[in-house]
Amino acid sequence: MKDSIYTAITFAPVQGFIEKSRKLRDLYGSSFILSYLSSAVCEAAEKESYKVISPAIINVVQGTPNQIIILGDFDRKQASATFNYAWKMLTRTCQQWIVDQIKQEYQWRQEWELWTNHAWEFFWQQGNSIGDVRRKLNNIKRSRDWIGINWQGESSTLSGADAITWFGMGRDRIGLRILFNGGNWMEWVCPWWFLEDVLENYGDRNHGKNWTHIYNDVAVLKSRHAFGGNQSEVALAMFEVYFGKDNRATLEKYLWDCDGKTGILGNRLEDCKDKHQSLNEWIINLAKVGFHLMSGTTESNRDLTPNPFPTFA
Structure with a gap:
Protein backbone atom coordinates (compact mmCIF):
# COMPACT_ATOMS: atom_id res chain seq x y z
CA MET A 1 0.00 0.00 0.00
CA LYS A 2 2.86 2.33 0.80
CA ASP A 3 4.37 1.93 -2.68
CA SER A 4 1.09 3.09 -4.30
CA ILE A 5 1.59 6.59 -2.89
CA TYR A 6 3.42 9.20 -4.94
CA THR A 7 4.90 12.34 -3.44
CA ALA A 8 5.42 15.48 -5.52
CA ILE A 9 7.61 18.39 -4.39
CA THR A 10 8.53 21.75 -5.88
CA PHE A 11 9.44 25.27 -4.77
CA ALA A 12 9.17 28.86 -5.97
CA PRO A 13 10.10 31.38 -7.25
CA VAL A 14 12.21 29.78 -9.96
CA GLN A 15 11.76 31.96 -13.02
CA GLY A 16 11.95 35.12 -10.93
CA PHE A 17 15.13 33.82 -9.31
CA ILE A 18 16.83 33.13 -12.64
CA GLU A 19 15.68 36.22 -14.52
CA LYS A 20 17.68 38.53 -12.23
CA SER A 21 20.87 37.19 -13.82
CA ARG A 22 22.81 39.90 -15.62
CA LYS A 23 25.71 37.90 -16.99
CA LEU A 24 26.23 34.35 -18.21
CA ARG A 25 28.02 33.43 -14.98
CA ASP A 26 25.04 34.76 -12.99
CA LEU A 27 22.73 32.54 -15.01
CA TYR A 28 24.96 29.54 -14.37
CA GLY A 29 25.15 30.32 -10.66
CA SER A 30 21.39 30.72 -10.21
CA SER A 31 20.72 27.52 -12.17
CA PHE A 32 23.32 25.70 -10.10
CA ILE A 33 21.66 26.82 -6.85
CA LEU A 34 18.25 25.59 -8.02
CA SER A 35 19.75 22.26 -9.03
CA TYR A 36 21.54 22.00 -5.69
CA LEU A 37 18.33 22.52 -3.73
CA SER A 38 16.42 19.97 -5.83
CA SER A 39 19.25 17.45 -5.53
CA ALA A 40 19.31 17.79 -1.75
CA VAL A 41 15.65 16.75 -1.55
CA CYS A 42 16.17 13.87 -3.99
CA GLU A 43 19.18 12.54 -2.11
CA ALA A 44 17.33 12.72 1.21
CA ALA A 45 14.49 10.67 -0.27
CA GLU A 46 16.89 8.05 -1.64
CA LYS A 47 18.60 7.74 1.75
CA GLU A 48 15.21 6.76 3.16
CA SER A 49 14.95 4.05 0.44
CA TYR A 50 12.33 5.90 -1.63
CA LYS A 51 12.59 5.78 -5.41
CA VAL A 52 12.94 9.10 -7.19
CA ILE A 53 10.87 8.85 -10.38
CA SER A 54 11.64 12.31 -11.68
CA PRO A 55 14.22 13.61 -12.34
CA ALA A 56 15.63 10.39 -13.76
CA ILE A 57 19.20 11.65 -13.32
CA ILE A 58 20.28 13.67 -10.29
CA ASN A 59 23.22 15.85 -11.29
CA VAL A 60 23.81 19.30 -9.87
CA VAL A 61 26.28 20.35 -12.58
CA GLN A 62 24.16 19.19 -15.51
CA GLY A 63 20.98 20.47 -13.91
CA THR A 64 18.22 18.98 -11.76
CA PRO A 65 14.58 20.04 -12.39
CA ASN A 66 12.74 21.64 -9.53
CA GLN A 67 9.64 19.40 -9.80
CA ILE A 68 10.35 16.14 -8.00
CA ILE A 69 8.22 12.96 -8.14
CA ILE A 70 8.93 10.28 -5.54
CA LEU A 71 7.43 6.80 -5.24
CA GLY A 72 6.40 6.42 -1.61
CA ASP A 73 5.21 8.37 1.41
CA PHE A 74 8.09 10.85 1.78
CA ASP A 75 7.20 12.89 4.85
CA ARG A 76 6.43 16.56 4.26
CA LYS A 77 8.26 17.79 7.37
CA GLN A 78 11.38 15.84 6.46
CA ALA A 79 11.32 17.07 2.86
CA SER A 80 10.82 20.69 3.94
CA ALA A 81 13.51 20.45 6.62
CA THR A 82 15.97 19.04 4.08
CA PHE A 83 15.26 21.82 1.62
CA ASN A 84 15.53 24.56 4.25
CA TYR A 85 18.75 23.13 5.64
CA ALA A 86 20.35 23.04 2.17
CA TRP A 87 19.43 26.68 1.56
CA LYS A 88 20.60 27.70 5.02
CA MET A 89 23.99 26.06 4.53
CA LEU A 90 24.36 27.81 1.20
CA THR A 91 23.58 31.25 2.62
CA ARG A 92 25.85 30.65 5.61
CA THR A 93 28.70 29.64 3.33
CA CYS A 94 28.24 32.75 1.15
CA GLN A 95 28.06 34.96 4.22
CA GLN A 96 31.27 33.54 5.62
CA TRP A 97 33.05 33.93 2.28
CA ILE A 98 32.11 37.63 2.17
CA VAL A 99 33.37 38.15 5.72
CA ASP A 100 36.66 36.39 4.95
CA GLN A 101 37.31 38.00 1.58
CA ILE A 102 35.99 41.55 2.01
CA LYS A 103 37.11 43.01 5.30
CA GLN A 104 34.46 45.47 6.43
CA GLU A 105 32.23 46.12 9.40
CA TYR A 106 28.90 44.66 8.24
CA GLN A 107 25.39 45.43 9.46
CA TRP A 108 23.33 42.57 8.20
CA ARG A 109 22.29 40.10 10.89
CA GLN A 110 18.50 40.60 10.81
CA GLU A 111 18.20 41.04 7.06
CA TRP A 112 20.37 38.01 6.32
CA GLU A 113 18.24 35.88 8.64
CA LEU A 114 15.09 37.04 6.85
CA TRP A 115 16.62 36.14 3.50
CA THR A 116 17.63 32.74 4.84
CA ASN A 117 14.23 31.97 6.32
CA HIS A 118 11.77 33.55 3.88
CA ALA A 119 13.20 33.36 0.37
CA TRP A 120 11.24 30.34 -0.88
CA GLU A 121 7.77 28.83 -0.98
CA PHE A 122 7.77 25.05 -0.58
CA PHE A 123 5.02 22.85 -2.09
CA TRP A 124 4.30 19.21 -1.22
CA GLN A 125 1.47 16.94 -2.34
CA GLN A 126 0.61 13.23 -2.56
CA GLY A 127 -1.52 11.16 -4.95
CA ASN A 128 -2.23 7.66 -6.20
CA SER A 129 -0.49 8.07 -9.56
CA ILE A 130 2.09 10.30 -11.22
CA GLY A 131 -0.57 12.17 -13.15
CA ASP A 132 -2.74 12.54 -10.08
CA VAL A 133 0.03 13.91 -7.88
CA ARG A 134 1.25 16.34 -10.55
CA ARG A 135 -2.26 17.67 -11.00
CA LYS A 136 -2.67 18.16 -7.26
CA LEU A 137 0.70 19.88 -7.01
CA ASN A 138 -0.17 22.31 -9.80
CA ASN A 139 -3.53 23.01 -8.18
CA ILE A 140 -2.02 24.06 -4.86
CA LYS A 141 0.43 26.33 -6.68
CA ARG A 142 -2.35 27.96 -8.67
CA SER A 143 -4.45 28.39 -5.55
CA ARG A 144 -2.08 31.16 -4.47
CA ASP A 145 -3.10 34.64 -5.47
CA TRP A 146 -0.04 36.78 -4.95
CA ILE A 147 2.18 37.63 -2.05
CA GLY A 148 3.79 40.93 -1.18
CA ILE A 149 6.85 40.92 1.01
CA ASN A 150 8.99 43.80 2.10
CA TRP A 151 12.26 44.09 3.91
CA GLN A 152 15.02 46.60 4.48
CA GLY A 153 18.33 46.30 2.76
CA GLU A 154 20.81 47.98 0.43
CA SER A 155 18.95 48.12 -2.84
CA SER A 156 19.83 49.96 -6.01
CA THR A 157 19.86 49.41 -9.75
CA LEU A 158 23.58 48.70 -9.57
CA SER A 159 23.85 46.48 -6.51
CA GLY A 160 20.69 44.55 -7.37
CA ALA A 161 17.25 44.67 -5.82
CA ASP A 162 17.96 41.63 -3.66
CA ALA A 163 21.19 42.84 -2.10
CA ILE A 164 21.07 42.45 1.68
CA THR A 165 24.68 43.18 2.55
CA TRP A 166 26.02 46.63 3.24
CA PHE A 167 28.81 48.27 5.15
CA GLY A 168 28.50 51.56 6.98
CA MET A 169 25.33 53.59 6.32
CA GLY A 170 22.89 53.76 3.35
CA ARG A 171 20.40 51.04 4.45
CA ASP A 172 17.26 53.14 5.05
Missing part, protein backbone atom coordinates in the same frame (compact mmCIF):
# COMPACT_ATOMS: atom_id res chain seq x y z
CA ARG A 173 15.13 51.68 2.25
CA ILE A 174 12.07 49.49 1.97
CA GLY A 175 11.36 47.02 -0.83
CA LEU A 176 7.78 46.13 -1.79
CA ARG A 177 7.63 42.90 -3.79
CA ILE A 178 4.72 41.24 -5.57
CA LEU A 179 5.07 37.50 -6.24
CA PHE A 180 2.78 35.88 -8.82
CA ASN A 181 1.61 32.33 -9.48
CA GLY A 182 4.30 31.25 -11.91
CA GLY A 183 7.13 32.57 -9.77
CA ASN A 184 7.42 35.91 -11.57
CA TRP A 185 7.70 38.96 -9.38
CA MET A 186 8.11 42.71 -9.43
CA GLU A 187 9.60 45.06 -6.89
CA TRP A 188 9.71 48.74 -6.07
CA VAL A 189 12.30 50.14 -3.64
CA CYS A 190 11.96 53.47 -1.84
CA PRO A 191 13.63 55.24 1.10
CA TRP A 192 11.48 55.20 4.20
CA TRP A 193 11.48 58.99 4.43
CA PHE A 194 9.85 59.34 0.97
CA LEU A 195 7.40 56.43 1.16
CA GLU A 196 4.45 58.15 2.83
CA ASP A 197 4.73 61.28 0.70
CA VAL A 198 4.51 59.20 -2.47
CA LEU A 199 1.71 56.81 -1.52
CA GLU A 200 -0.47 59.25 0.38
CA ASN A 201 -0.31 61.92 -2.34
CA TYR A 202 -1.34 59.71 -5.24
CA GLY A 203 -4.34 61.11 -7.10
CA ASP A 204 -5.92 59.86 -10.31
CA ARG A 205 -7.39 61.99 -13.08
CA ASN A 206 -10.75 62.06 -11.29
CA HIS A 207 -9.17 63.23 -8.03
CA GLY A 208 -9.59 59.76 -6.52
CA LYS A 209 -7.23 56.96 -5.55
CA ASN A 210 -7.71 54.59 -8.48
CA TRP A 211 -4.27 53.19 -9.38
CA THR A 212 -5.66 51.69 -12.58
CA HIS A 213 -5.21 55.11 -14.24
CA ILE A 214 -1.44 55.27 -13.84
CA TYR A 215 -1.10 51.53 -14.50
CA ASN A 216 -2.88 51.88 -17.85
CA ASP A 217 -0.87 54.99 -18.76
CA VAL A 218 2.36 53.08 -18.18
CA ALA A 219 1.16 50.24 -20.43
CA VAL A 220 0.23 52.64 -23.24
CA LEU A 221 3.44 54.65 -22.99
CA LYS A 222 5.58 51.50 -22.95
CA SER A 223 3.81 50.22 -26.06
CA ARG A 224 4.80 53.48 -27.76
CA HIS A 225 8.41 53.22 -26.52
CA ALA A 226 7.99 56.52 -24.67
CA PHE A 227 10.42 55.50 -21.93
CA GLY A 228 13.27 54.71 -24.30
CA GLY A 229 16.30 56.74 -25.23
CA ASN A 230 18.54 58.90 -23.12
CA GLN A 231 15.71 60.70 -21.32
CA SER A 232 13.35 60.37 -18.37
CA GLU A 233 11.16 63.43 -18.99
CA VAL A 234 8.11 61.38 -20.00
CA ALA A 235 8.25 59.33 -16.81
CA LEU A 236 8.81 62.43 -14.68
CA ALA A 237 5.90 64.25 -16.32
CA MET A 238 3.62 61.27 -15.63
CA PHE A 239 4.88 61.15 -12.04
CA GLU A 240 4.03 64.84 -11.61
CA VAL A 241 0.49 64.31 -12.94
CA TYR A 242 -0.27 61.62 -10.36
CA PHE A 243 1.90 62.62 -7.39
CA GLY A 244 2.23 66.40 -7.68
CA LYS A 245 4.90 69.00 -8.42
CA ASP A 246 6.36 68.94 -4.92
CA ASN A 247 6.99 65.20 -5.03
CA ARG A 248 8.55 65.53 -8.47
CA ALA A 249 10.89 68.22 -7.17
CA THR A 250 11.82 66.01 -4.23
CA LEU A 251 12.40 63.03 -6.50
CA GLU A 252 14.73 64.93 -8.80
CA LYS A 253 16.65 66.49 -5.90
CA TYR A 254 17.25 63.32 -3.90
CA LEU A 255 18.05 60.72 -6.52
CA TRP A 256 21.29 60.13 -4.61
CA ASP A 257 22.34 60.61 -0.98
CA CYS A 258 21.99 64.30 -0.15
CA ASP A 259 21.48 66.48 2.93
CA GLY A 260 21.49 63.47 5.22
CA LYS A 261 18.74 61.69 3.25
CA THR A 262 19.08 58.26 1.64
CA GLY A 263 19.09 58.47 -2.15
CA ILE A 264 15.93 57.32 -3.93
CA LEU A 265 17.77 55.48 -6.71
CA GLY A 266 20.98 54.69 -4.86
CA ASN A 267 23.79 56.11 -2.81
CA ARG A 268 25.93 57.71 -5.52
CA LEU A 269 25.49 58.78 -9.13
CA GLU A 270 28.89 57.24 -9.89
CA ASP A 271 27.50 53.79 -9.08
CA CYS A 272 24.64 54.03 -11.58
CA LYS A 273 25.17 52.83 -15.14
CA ASP A 274 22.20 54.71 -16.64
CA LYS A 275 20.52 57.46 -14.62
CA HIS A 276 17.58 57.96 -16.99
CA GLN A 277 16.80 54.28 -17.37
CA SER A 278 17.03 53.73 -13.61
CA LEU A 279 14.63 56.62 -12.98
CA ASN A 280 12.22 55.35 -15.63
CA GLU A 281 12.20 51.90 -14.08
CA TRP A 282 11.65 53.32 -10.59
CA ILE A 283 8.53 55.21 -11.70
CA ILE A 284 7.22 52.31 -13.81
CA ASN A 285 7.66 49.85 -10.95
CA LEU A 286 5.93 52.26 -8.58
CA ALA A 287 2.89 52.29 -10.86
CA LYS A 288 2.81 48.51 -11.20
CA VAL A 289 3.36 47.65 -7.55
CA GLY A 290 0.94 50.35 -6.41
CA PHE A 291 -1.73 49.01 -8.76
CA HIS A 292 -1.43 45.44 -7.45
CA LEU A 293 -1.25 46.47 -3.81
CA MET A 294 -4.22 48.81 -4.03
CA SER A 295 -6.48 46.75 -6.30
CA GLY A 296 -9.77 45.95 -4.60
CA THR A 297 -9.25 48.37 -1.71
CA THR A 298 -11.73 51.09 -0.79
CA GLU A 299 -11.35 54.57 0.57
CA SER A 300 -12.65 53.43 3.96
CA ASN A 301 -10.34 50.50 4.51
CA ARG A 302 -7.14 51.56 2.76
CA ASP A 303 -4.07 51.75 5.01
CA LEU A 304 -0.91 52.87 3.23
CA THR A 305 1.35 52.49 6.26
CA PRO A 306 3.26 49.19 5.82
CA ASN A 307 3.72 46.65 8.55
CA PRO A 308 7.34 45.68 9.28
CA PHE A 309 7.04 42.52 7.16
CA PRO A 310 3.50 42.26 5.77
CA THR A 311 2.27 39.35 3.67
CA PHE A 312 -0.63 39.81 1.32
CA ALA A 313 -2.31 36.55 0.29
Whole structure:
Protein backbone atom coordinates (compact mmCIF):
# COMPACT_ATOMS: atom_id res chain seq x y z
CA MET A 1 0.00 0.00 0.00
CA LYS A 2 2.86 2.33 0.80
CA ASP A 3 4.37 1.93 -2.68
CA SER A 4 1.09 3.09 -4.30
CA ILE A 5 1.59 6.59 -2.89
CA TYR A 6 3.42 9.20 -4.94
CA THR A 7 4.90 12.34 -3.44
CA ALA A 8 5.42 15.48 -5.52
CA ILE A 9 7.61 18.39 -4.39
CA THR A 10 8.53 21.75 -5.88
CA PHE A 11 9.44 25.27 -4.77
CA ALA A 12 9.17 28.86 -5.97
CA PRO A 13 10.10 31.38 -7.25
CA VAL A 14 12.21 29.78 -9.96
CA GLN A 15 11.76 31.96 -13.02
CA GLY A 16 11.95 35.12 -10.93
CA PHE A 17 15.13 33.82 -9.31
CA ILE A 18 16.83 33.13 -12.64
CA GLU A 19 15.68 36.22 -14.52
CA LYS A 20 17.68 38.53 -12.23
CA SER A 21 20.87 37.19 -13.82
CA ARG A 22 22.81 39.90 -15.62
CA LYS A 23 25.71 37.90 -16.99
CA LEU A 24 26.23 34.35 -18.21
CA ARG A 25 28.02 33.43 -14.98
CA ASP A 26 25.04 34.76 -12.99
CA LEU A 27 22.73 32.54 -15.01
CA TYR A 28 24.96 29.54 -14.37
CA GLY A 29 25.15 30.32 -10.66
CA SER A 30 21.39 30.72 -10.21
CA SER A 31 20.72 27.52 -12.17
CA PHE A 32 23.32 25.70 -10.10
CA ILE A 33 21.66 26.82 -6.85
CA LEU A 34 18.25 25.59 -8.02
CA SER A 35 19.75 22.26 -9.03
CA TYR A 36 21.54 22.00 -5.69
CA LEU A 37 18.33 22.52 -3.73
CA SER A 38 16.42 19.97 -5.83
CA SER A 39 19.25 17.45 -5.53
CA ALA A 40 19.31 17.79 -1.75
CA VAL A 41 15.65 16.75 -1.55
CA CYS A 42 16.17 13.87 -3.99
CA GLU A 43 19.18 12.54 -2.11
CA ALA A 44 17.33 12.72 1.21
CA ALA A 45 14.49 10.67 -0.27
CA GLU A 46 16.89 8.05 -1.64
CA LYS A 47 18.60 7.74 1.75
CA GLU A 48 15.21 6.76 3.16
CA SER A 49 14.95 4.05 0.44
CA TYR A 50 12.33 5.90 -1.63
CA LYS A 51 12.59 5.78 -5.41
CA VAL A 52 12.94 9.10 -7.19
CA ILE A 53 10.87 8.85 -10.38
CA SER A 54 11.64 12.31 -11.68
CA PRO A 55 14.22 13.61 -12.34
CA ALA A 56 15.63 10.39 -13.76
CA ILE A 57 19.20 11.65 -13.32
CA ILE A 58 20.28 13.67 -10.29
CA ASN A 59 23.22 15.85 -11.29
CA VAL A 60 23.81 19.30 -9.87
CA VAL A 61 26.28 20.35 -12.58
CA GLN A 62 24.16 19.19 -15.51
CA GLY A 63 20.98 20.47 -13.91
CA THR A 64 18.22 18.98 -11.76
CA PRO A 65 14.58 20.04 -12.39
CA ASN A 66 12.74 21.64 -9.53
CA GLN A 67 9.64 19.40 -9.80
CA ILE A 68 10.35 16.14 -8.00
CA ILE A 69 8.22 12.96 -8.14
CA ILE A 70 8.93 10.28 -5.54
CA LEU A 71 7.43 6.80 -5.24
CA GLY A 72 6.40 6.42 -1.61
CA ASP A 73 5.21 8.37 1.41
CA PHE A 74 8.09 10.85 1.78
CA ASP A 75 7.20 12.89 4.85
CA ARG A 76 6.43 16.56 4.26
CA LYS A 77 8.26 17.79 7.37
CA GLN A 78 11.38 15.84 6.46
CA ALA A 79 11.32 17.07 2.86
CA SER A 80 10.82 20.69 3.94
CA ALA A 81 13.51 20.45 6.62
CA THR A 82 15.97 19.04 4.08
CA PHE A 83 15.26 21.82 1.62
CA ASN A 84 15.53 24.56 4.25
CA TYR A 85 18.75 23.13 5.64
CA ALA A 86 20.35 23.04 2.17
CA TRP A 87 19.43 26.68 1.56
CA LYS A 88 20.60 27.70 5.02
CA MET A 89 23.99 26.06 4.53
CA LEU A 90 24.36 27.81 1.20
CA THR A 91 23.58 31.25 2.62
CA ARG A 92 25.85 30.65 5.61
CA THR A 93 28.70 29.64 3.33
CA CYS A 94 28.24 32.75 1.15
CA GLN A 95 28.06 34.96 4.22
CA GLN A 96 31.27 33.54 5.62
CA TRP A 97 33.05 33.93 2.28
CA ILE A 98 32.11 37.63 2.17
CA VAL A 99 33.37 38.15 5.72
CA ASP A 100 36.66 36.39 4.95
CA GLN A 101 37.31 38.00 1.58
CA ILE A 102 35.99 41.55 2.01
CA LYS A 103 37.11 43.01 5.30
CA GLN A 104 34.46 45.47 6.43
CA GLU A 105 32.23 46.12 9.40
CA TYR A 106 28.90 44.66 8.24
CA GLN A 107 25.39 45.43 9.46
CA TRP A 108 23.33 42.57 8.20
CA ARG A 109 22.29 40.10 10.89
CA GLN A 110 18.50 40.60 10.81
CA GLU A 111 18.20 41.04 7.06
CA TRP A 112 20.37 38.01 6.32
CA GLU A 113 18.24 35.88 8.64
CA LEU A 114 15.09 37.04 6.85
CA TRP A 115 16.62 36.14 3.50
CA THR A 116 17.63 32.74 4.84
CA ASN A 117 14.23 31.97 6.32
CA HIS A 118 11.77 33.55 3.88
CA ALA A 119 13.20 33.36 0.37
CA TRP A 120 11.24 30.34 -0.88
CA GLU A 121 7.77 28.83 -0.98
CA PHE A 122 7.77 25.05 -0.58
CA PHE A 123 5.02 22.85 -2.09
CA TRP A 124 4.30 19.21 -1.22
CA GLN A 125 1.47 16.94 -2.34
CA GLN A 126 0.61 13.23 -2.56
CA GLY A 127 -1.52 11.16 -4.95
CA ASN A 128 -2.23 7.66 -6.20
CA SER A 129 -0.49 8.07 -9.56
CA ILE A 130 2.09 10.30 -11.22
CA GLY A 131 -0.57 12.17 -13.15
CA ASP A 132 -2.74 12.54 -10.08
CA VAL A 133 0.03 13.91 -7.88
CA ARG A 134 1.25 16.34 -10.55
CA ARG A 135 -2.26 17.67 -11.00
CA LYS A 136 -2.67 18.16 -7.26
CA LEU A 137 0.70 19.88 -7.01
CA ASN A 138 -0.17 22.31 -9.80
CA ASN A 139 -3.53 23.01 -8.18
CA ILE A 140 -2.02 24.06 -4.86
CA LYS A 141 0.43 26.33 -6.68
CA ARG A 142 -2.35 27.96 -8.67
CA SER A 143 -4.45 28.39 -5.55
CA ARG A 144 -2.08 31.16 -4.47
CA ASP A 145 -3.10 34.64 -5.47
CA TRP A 146 -0.04 36.78 -4.95
CA ILE A 147 2.18 37.63 -2.05
CA GLY A 148 3.79 40.93 -1.18
CA ILE A 149 6.85 40.92 1.01
CA ASN A 150 8.99 43.80 2.10
CA TRP A 151 12.26 44.09 3.91
CA GLN A 152 15.02 46.60 4.48
CA GLY A 153 18.33 46.30 2.76
CA GLU A 154 20.81 47.98 0.43
CA SER A 155 18.95 48.12 -2.84
CA SER A 156 19.83 49.96 -6.01
CA THR A 157 19.86 49.41 -9.75
CA LEU A 158 23.58 48.70 -9.57
CA SER A 159 23.85 46.48 -6.51
CA GLY A 160 20.69 44.55 -7.37
CA ALA A 161 17.25 44.67 -5.82
CA ASP A 162 17.96 41.63 -3.66
CA ALA A 163 21.19 42.84 -2.10
CA ILE A 164 21.07 42.45 1.68
CA THR A 165 24.68 43.18 2.55
CA TRP A 166 26.02 46.63 3.24
CA PHE A 167 28.81 48.27 5.15
CA GLY A 168 28.50 51.56 6.98
CA MET A 169 25.33 53.59 6.32
CA GLY A 170 22.89 53.76 3.35
CA ARG A 171 20.40 51.04 4.45
CA ASP A 172 17.26 53.14 5.05
CA ARG A 173 15.13 51.68 2.25
CA ILE A 174 12.07 49.49 1.97
CA GLY A 175 11.36 47.02 -0.83
CA LEU A 176 7.78 46.13 -1.79
CA ARG A 177 7.63 42.90 -3.79
CA ILE A 178 4.72 41.24 -5.57
CA LEU A 179 5.07 37.50 -6.24
CA PHE A 180 2.78 35.88 -8.82
CA ASN A 181 1.61 32.33 -9.48
CA GLY A 182 4.30 31.25 -11.91
CA GLY A 183 7.13 32.57 -9.77
CA ASN A 184 7.42 35.91 -11.57
CA TRP A 185 7.70 38.96 -9.38
CA MET A 186 8.11 42.71 -9.43
CA GLU A 187 9.60 45.06 -6.89
CA TRP A 188 9.71 48.74 -6.07
CA VAL A 189 12.30 50.14 -3.64
CA CYS A 190 11.96 53.47 -1.84
CA PRO A 191 13.63 55.24 1.10
CA TRP A 192 11.48 55.20 4.20
CA TRP A 193 11.48 58.99 4.43
CA PHE A 194 9.85 59.34 0.97
CA LEU A 195 7.40 56.43 1.16
CA GLU A 196 4.45 58.15 2.83
CA ASP A 197 4.73 61.28 0.70
CA VAL A 198 4.51 59.20 -2.47
CA LEU A 199 1.71 56.81 -1.52
CA GLU A 200 -0.47 59.25 0.38
CA ASN A 201 -0.31 61.92 -2.34
CA TYR A 202 -1.34 59.71 -5.24
CA GLY A 203 -4.34 61.11 -7.10
CA ASP A 204 -5.92 59.86 -10.31
CA ARG A 205 -7.39 61.99 -13.08
CA ASN A 206 -10.75 62.06 -11.29
CA HIS A 207 -9.17 63.23 -8.03
CA GLY A 208 -9.59 59.76 -6.52
CA LYS A 209 -7.23 56.96 -5.55
CA ASN A 210 -7.71 54.59 -8.48
CA TRP A 211 -4.27 53.19 -9.38
CA THR A 212 -5.66 51.69 -12.58
CA HIS A 213 -5.21 55.11 -14.24
CA ILE A 214 -1.44 55.27 -13.84
CA TYR A 215 -1.10 51.53 -14.50
CA ASN A 216 -2.88 51.88 -17.85
CA ASP A 217 -0.87 54.99 -18.76
CA VAL A 218 2.36 53.08 -18.18
CA ALA A 219 1.16 50.24 -20.43
CA VAL A 220 0.23 52.64 -23.24
CA LEU A 221 3.44 54.65 -22.99
CA LYS A 222 5.58 51.50 -22.95
CA SER A 223 3.81 50.22 -26.06
CA ARG A 224 4.80 53.48 -27.76
CA HIS A 225 8.41 53.22 -26.52
CA ALA A 226 7.99 56.52 -24.67
CA PHE A 227 10.42 55.50 -21.93
CA GLY A 228 13.27 54.71 -24.30
CA GLY A 229 16.30 56.74 -25.23
CA ASN A 230 18.54 58.90 -23.12
CA GLN A 231 15.71 60.70 -21.32
CA SER A 232 13.35 60.37 -18.37
CA GLU A 233 11.16 63.43 -18.99
CA VAL A 234 8.11 61.38 -20.00
CA ALA A 235 8.25 59.33 -16.81
CA LEU A 236 8.81 62.43 -14.68
CA ALA A 237 5.90 64.25 -16.32
CA MET A 238 3.62 61.27 -15.63
CA PHE A 239 4.88 61.15 -12.04
CA GLU A 240 4.03 64.84 -11.61
CA VAL A 241 0.49 64.31 -12.94
CA TYR A 242 -0.27 61.62 -10.36
CA PHE A 243 1.90 62.62 -7.39
CA GLY A 244 2.23 66.40 -7.68
CA LYS A 245 4.90 69.00 -8.42
CA ASP A 246 6.36 68.94 -4.92
CA ASN A 247 6.99 65.20 -5.03
CA ARG A 248 8.55 65.53 -8.47
CA ALA A 249 10.89 68.22 -7.17
CA THR A 250 11.82 66.01 -4.23
CA LEU A 251 12.40 63.03 -6.50
CA GLU A 252 14.73 64.93 -8.80
CA LYS A 253 16.65 66.49 -5.90
CA TYR A 254 17.25 63.32 -3.90
CA LEU A 255 18.05 60.72 -6.52
CA TRP A 256 21.29 60.13 -4.61
CA ASP A 257 22.34 60.61 -0.98
CA CYS A 258 21.99 64.30 -0.15
CA ASP A 259 21.48 66.48 2.93
CA GLY A 260 21.49 63.47 5.22
CA LYS A 261 18.74 61.69 3.25
CA THR A 262 19.08 58.26 1.64
CA GLY A 263 19.09 58.47 -2.15
CA ILE A 264 15.93 57.32 -3.93
CA LEU A 265 17.77 55.48 -6.71
CA GLY A 266 20.98 54.69 -4.86
CA ASN A 267 23.79 56.11 -2.81
CA ARG A 268 25.93 57.71 -5.52
CA LEU A 269 25.49 58.78 -9.13
CA GLU A 270 28.89 57.24 -9.89
CA ASP A 271 27.50 53.79 -9.08
CA CYS A 272 24.64 54.03 -11.58
CA LYS A 273 25.17 52.83 -15.14
CA ASP A 274 22.20 54.71 -16.64
CA LYS A 275 20.52 57.46 -14.62
CA HIS A 276 17.58 57.96 -16.99
CA GLN A 277 16.80 54.28 -17.37
CA SER A 278 17.03 53.73 -13.61
CA LEU A 279 14.63 56.62 -12.98
CA ASN A 280 12.22 55.35 -15.63
CA GLU A 281 12.20 51.90 -14.08
CA TRP A 282 11.65 53.32 -10.59
CA ILE A 283 8.53 55.21 -11.70
CA ILE A 284 7.22 52.31 -13.81
CA ASN A 285 7.66 49.85 -10.95
CA LEU A 286 5.93 52.26 -8.58
CA ALA A 287 2.89 52.29 -10.86
CA LYS A 288 2.81 48.51 -11.20
CA VAL A 289 3.36 47.65 -7.55
CA GLY A 290 0.94 50.35 -6.41
CA PHE A 291 -1.73 49.01 -8.76
CA HIS A 292 -1.43 45.44 -7.45
CA LEU A 293 -1.25 46.47 -3.81
CA MET A 294 -4.22 48.81 -4.03
CA SER A 295 -6.48 46.75 -6.30
CA GLY A 296 -9.77 45.95 -4.60
CA THR A 297 -9.25 48.37 -1.71
CA THR A 298 -11.73 51.09 -0.79
CA GLU A 299 -11.35 54.57 0.57
CA SER A 300 -12.65 53.43 3.96
CA ASN A 301 -10.34 50.50 4.51
CA ARG A 302 -7.14 51.56 2.76
CA ASP A 303 -4.07 51.75 5.01
CA LEU A 304 -0.91 52.87 3.23
CA THR A 305 1.35 52.49 6.26
CA PRO A 306 3.26 49.19 5.82
CA ASN A 307 3.72 46.65 8.55
CA PRO A 308 7.34 45.68 9.28
CA PHE A 309 7.04 42.52 7.16
CA PRO A 310 3.50 42.26 5.77
CA THR A 311 2.27 39.35 3.67
CA PHE A 312 -0.63 39.81 1.32
CA ALA A 313 -2.31 36.55 0.29
